[in-house]
Amino acid sequence: MVKKIEKVALFGGTHGNELTGIYLIKKFLKNPHLLERETVKVFPFLSNPKAIKLSVRYTEIDLNRCFASEDIENLDNILYEQLLAKTIHQKLRNNQINFLVDIHSTTSAMGLTIILSDKNDFHLQLCSYLSLIYPELKVLYYASTDTNKLLRSNTELGLSIEIGSIPQGVLKAELFIKTEQLIYSLLDYLDKYNQNQIEPKSHNLVIYEVFEKIDYPRNGEEITAMIHPNLQSKDYHPINFGDPLFITFNGEIITYQGDSIVYPVFINEAAYYEKSIAMCLTRKQEITVTFNPIQS
Amino acid sequence: MVKKIEKVALFGGTHGNELTGIYLIKKFLKNPHLLERETVKVFPFLSNPKAIKLSVRYTEIDLNRCFASEDIENLDNILYEQLLAKTIHQKLRNNQINFLVDIHSTTSAMGLTIILSDKNDFHLQLCSYLSLIYPELKVLYYASTDTNKLLRSNTELGLSIEIGSIPQGVLKAELFIKTEQLIYSLLDYLDKYNQNQIEPKSHNLVIYEVFEKIDYPRNGEEITAMIHPNLQSKDYHPINFGDPLFITFNGEIITYQGDSIVYPVFINEAAYYEKSIAMCLTRKQEITVTFNPIQS
Numbered sequence: 001m002v003k004k005i006e007k008v009a010l011f012g013g014t015h016g017n018e019l020t021g022i023y024l025i026k027k028f029l030k031n032p033h034l035l036e037r038e039t040v041k042v043f044p045f046l047s048n049p050k051a052i053k054l055s056v057r058y059t060e061i062d063l064n065r066c067f068a069s070e071d072i073e074n075l076d077n078i079l080y081e082q083l084l085a086k087t088i089h090q091k092l093r094n095n096q097i098n099f100l101v102d103i104h105s106t107t108s109a110m111g112l113t114i115i116l117s118d119k120n121d122f123h124l125q126l127c128s129y130l131s132l133i134y135p136e137l138k139v140l141y142y143a144s145t146d147t148n149k150l151l152r153s154n155t156e157l158g159l160s161i162e163i164g165s166i167p168q169g170v171l172k173a174e175l176f177i178k179t180e181q182l183i184y185s186l187l188d189y190l191d192k193y194n195q196n197q198i199e200p201k202s203h204n205l206v207i208y209e210v211f212e213k214i215d216y217p218r219n220g221e222e223i224t225a226m227i228h229p230n231l232q233s234k235d236y237h238p239i240n241f242g243d244p245l246f247i248t249f250n251g252e253i254i255t256y257q258g259d260s261i262v263y264p265v266f267i268n269e270a271a272y273y274e275k276s277i278a279m280c281l282t283r284k285q286e287i288t289v290t291f292n293p294i295q296s
Numbered sequence: 297m298v299k300k301i302e303k304v305a306l307f308g309g310t311h312g313n314e315l316t317g318i319y320l321i322k323k324f325l326k327n328p329h330l331l332e333r334e335t336v337k338v339f340p341f342l343s344n345p346k347a348i349k350l351s352v353r354y355t356e357i358d359l360n361r362c363f364a365s366e367d368i369e370n371l372d373n374i375l376y377e378q379l380l381a382k383t384i385h386q387k388l389r390n391n392q393i394n395f396l397v398d399i400h401s402t403t404s405a406m407g408l409t410i411i412l413s414d415k416n417d418f419h420l421q422l423c424s425y426l427s428l429i430y431p432e433l434k435v436l437y438y439a440s441t442d443t444n445k446l447l448r449s450n451t452e453l454g455l456s457i458e459i460g461s462i463p464q465g466v467l468k469a470e471l472f473i474k475t476e477q478l479i480y481s482l483l484d485y486l487d488k489y490n491q492n493q494i495e496p497k498s499h500n501l502v503i504y505e506v507f508e509k510i511d512y513p514r515n516g517e518e519i520t521a522m523i524h525p526n527l528q529s530k531d532y533h534p535i536n537f538g539d540p541l542f543i544t545f546n547g548e549i550i551t552y553q554g555d556s557i558v559y560p561v562f563i564n565e566a567a568y569y570e571k572s573i574a575m576c577l578t579r580k581q582e583i584t585v586t587f588n589p590i591q592s
Contacts, residue, residue, distance in 0.1 A: 023522075023545060026545075027545050027546075055569075055570075056352075107463040107465075107466055165463070166463075167403040167461070167462075167463030167464060167466075167566050168463060168464055168465065168566060169403075169464065169566035169567070169569060170403055170463075170564055170566045170569075171522045171523070171564075172522070172523075172525075172528060172564075173522040173523060173524060173525045173528065173543050174525040174528065176522060176545075177525075177547075226319075226467040226468070226469040226472060227467070227468075227469060228469060229468075229469045229470040229473075232468060232469065232470065247469050249319060249322075249323050249472075250323075251473075268466055268467075268468075270463050270464060270465035270466045271465070273351075273465060273466075274351075
């Protein structure tokens with residue numbers, strides 16, 4: 001079981017063109033009282049000020065792919081974001097951060113999503129609590145691998161908030177406000193948890209679990225097809241055998257050939273064209289989560 | 297009156313992260329027969345291959361703001377896009393291009409829009425013809441100034457196609473297909489016009505005319521507000537006195553104080569944050585256009 005969560009880091013601008021997190025963190029830096037909770041100290045950070053200034057995702061390499069232990073320890077890694085990752089990692093250690101929230105946005109229509117790299121009880125209890133307040137909230141489990149470790153995996157407990165659809169370099173007020181509220185509720189939970197005020201009851205939580213990434217059809221590096229119009233903005237909707245996935249530039253339709261129902265996410269995310277990801281496929285599962293009080 | 301339109305240039309990738317035009321031009325370069333018309337020769341061009349490769353709007357300066365005559369003639373203008381503008385200008389001259397189409401996309405919900413810098417009879421007749429085929433098509437009149445001359449103003453006749461909403465770095469198949477069809481219809485028109493096959497009849501055309509640009513509320517350079525949720529994606533919808541325009545990061549609402557009904561466009565366009573434009577206000581007018589046959 002998890003002990004008290006006393007120090008929380010909030011990150012925005014891990015990708016410098018995802019404005020929602022950036023302007024939320026700027027707001028919190030100017031108004032620190034908004035983050036004050038009786039038993040929790042919250043540290044807001046702008047992850048990559050250089051990329052933020054240029055309004056680009058990153059300057060040399062994607063910061064959120066620089067946190068594998070062997071990368072952090074590698075003294076030959078001297079690209080800007082590789083150096084920045086080492087500093088952020090050290091800062092989290094020095095401040096003894098217990099819990100980390102990294103705020104992202106996506107061009108995919110993923111609404112209000114929490115992404116977990118770890119399905120431990122504490123994370124699931126927190127997500128259950130938040131799901132009851134925000135019925136639209138989706139919970140996505142996207143395991144990080146040893147070689148592809150993200151910022152959110154730098155502390156034992158942590159998650160990403162992913163909201164969309166929002167174009168890069170754009171703010172959408174409605175999603176800004178929802179994200180802000182979600183963060184306050186999350187901090188309220190941690191504060192209640194620390195004070196043993198979480199009511200122990202069980203709740204069914206739906207989790208979407210990423211199991212496969214699908215690339216665009218390509219000829220060499222060049223993409224030869226687009227997301228099919230029927231699939232555009234249909235994140236978390238089921239796909240069955242024969243449903244259209246892509247349409248080529250010449251109008252041919254490419255369909256899903258799997259035999260089980262899957263739920264796509266990150267459909268048509270701008271930053272994933274270069275990462276060879278047209279969408280991620282998930283399986284939907286419903287689990288019963290029981291709230292457990294803090295270990296005394 | 298306009299003589300025959302024999303040479304047409306089609307541009308995509310004037311902004312290197314607006315993928316629709318880029319992939320349309322690539323398609324046309326691979327399949328030149330798609331552009332063949334009896335009396336019209338069509339030249340497809342990728343405007344800024346360096347920006348396209350990097351998937352950025354521009355590398356040093358916005359190419360589409362480098363076409364003022366004094367800029368083209370200024371030998372001290374040696375930023376990459378300034379040099380590129382000179383070459384494009386010369387290429388249009390050398391090829392004796394009569395008509396130019398520049399394909400853009402926007403993060404604003406502008407649907408399928410034609411932007412004119414000049415309301416001459418030929419442009420209006422063409423837009424009337426296309427409006428009859430595509431009832432959803434909007435016609436926007438956005439005059440270019442001497443110091444802010446765009447690519448589309450390099451030939452006597454020319455226009456931009458602007459489609460959205462599409463995030464930067466993203467393709468949306470539905471809008472790709474519509475834009476492609478619009479281009480074919482436009483070429484069909486020019487071909488019919490050259491052969492005196494346009495039926496002379498009159499038609500009412502709605503034009504939205506840009507008369508003012510509105511910036512975000514700012515504190516110094518820093519924006520202090522976002523587009524109000526009620527206005528998001530409401531391009532071409534009327535705004536009246538008292539309607540919300542912005543919401544500050546602290547939740548205060550800023551309303552429209554003008555006393556005439558206006559129609560906003562380019563609401564929340566990503567690339568316009570740096571240009572101090574939150575939206576452009578237009579007035580809506582309806583004019584009667586009469587098709588005039590070619591001067592013989």
